[in-house]
Amino acid sequence: MVTARPAAGGGRWVEISPERLRGWLDGFYGRHDGAEEDGLVLTGASNGDTARLCPPPGLDGVTDVDALLAALPAPPRIALLLARKGAVGVAVVDGTTITASKVERFHIHGRTAAGGWSQQRYARRRDNQADAVAQKAADIAARVLLPSAPGGAAAPDDVAAALVCGGDKSMVDAVLADRRLAPLAAIRHPHLLEAAEPRLAVLEEAAVHARKVRIHLVP
Template sequence: MATDRLEIDLERFDGWLRRLVDDHPGALVTHRDEPGGAATTVTWPDGGAECGRFDLDPLILVLIRRGGYAVGVAEGGELVAAKVGRRRVQGRTAAGGWSQQRYARRRANQADHLVDAVAGHAATLATRQAPAALVLGGDRRLGTHVLADPRLEALTGLPRRELPDLPDPSARVLAVALRRARTVWVRFTTPARPVEHGRRDRG
């Protein structure tokens, strides 16, 4: 069973879906509402595809890696507020003994400060306009720590999309995250004949 995800830009999806159906004679298409947006299921005799939209507004985006962070709020596909910063968290060291322990404590403290700063910025943006959905990107462990902050309790139950493959956060990466989050995500239940190339991600 295939596990690749195909990301199709929303404005291209209807045409892509028509070509998918044409490429699989006898395909059955059904539509339904999901918490994150409209969903489409396509089935044919030897397989199928699940297609999910994520068109809720406003979106809050939280991107974090050890090199920095970017948080933002978007509505209608446009960023309306953002905060981007850099807080370096040192990498692991090969040193041993007391030096290694001291280095590990410093590294943990740096990570804690980073998480606290990101949670604070996200909480500030969330209080200005209550988000309807969450996009979480970058380091999964750090992202989990950010969402564990009590100030962000309201975000944990929101519909969510995760983009762990994003590089170090920046204003440009934040814009990329927004675009990718609003694409239609397609997963095939079996390998399908190529219809049209889109962005393909493992996940």
């Protein structure tokens, strides 16, 4: 499956399933009467259009198209952290198969229509609840994900190569601020997945989405 959306600063992002990448590349070469390759950047010979390929999380060491195509069939293990103020979901993923996971929902008071002192009191309560949720979410991440983190108890072949995050960035940042999760924060992938409130089906969808190759097309 291929999805596309506008890119900040121009062009558009295309996200493509690994098994479709070779066909997509053939199409790019065909539409541009060939292309020049410079690492992971393709430049159309006919009009100068460019396509910059971003390898999936865990394949950051890949530096050219041939190496990317060779690496995609055997993706490394990754960790997933999806967080919103009302829920957290974590998983360890081999390929697109979740081997360990945990989803937890939390209750946070909504906003009040009252003003003045009452509104401030509710705001403080929500802030306190958000802090408590971040702490509980960090506990869950530590329990499920840390064994697969670098320096953890996992065998070398079972160590997660990247942490992929999704959902609410501020909530993710709050969870990863926990010092225990420093080994996971160190392998955090910069791209934040869009994700609904975490539940098992959302984790499964994110596991598939995280494996897609992102391509920045200009124009």
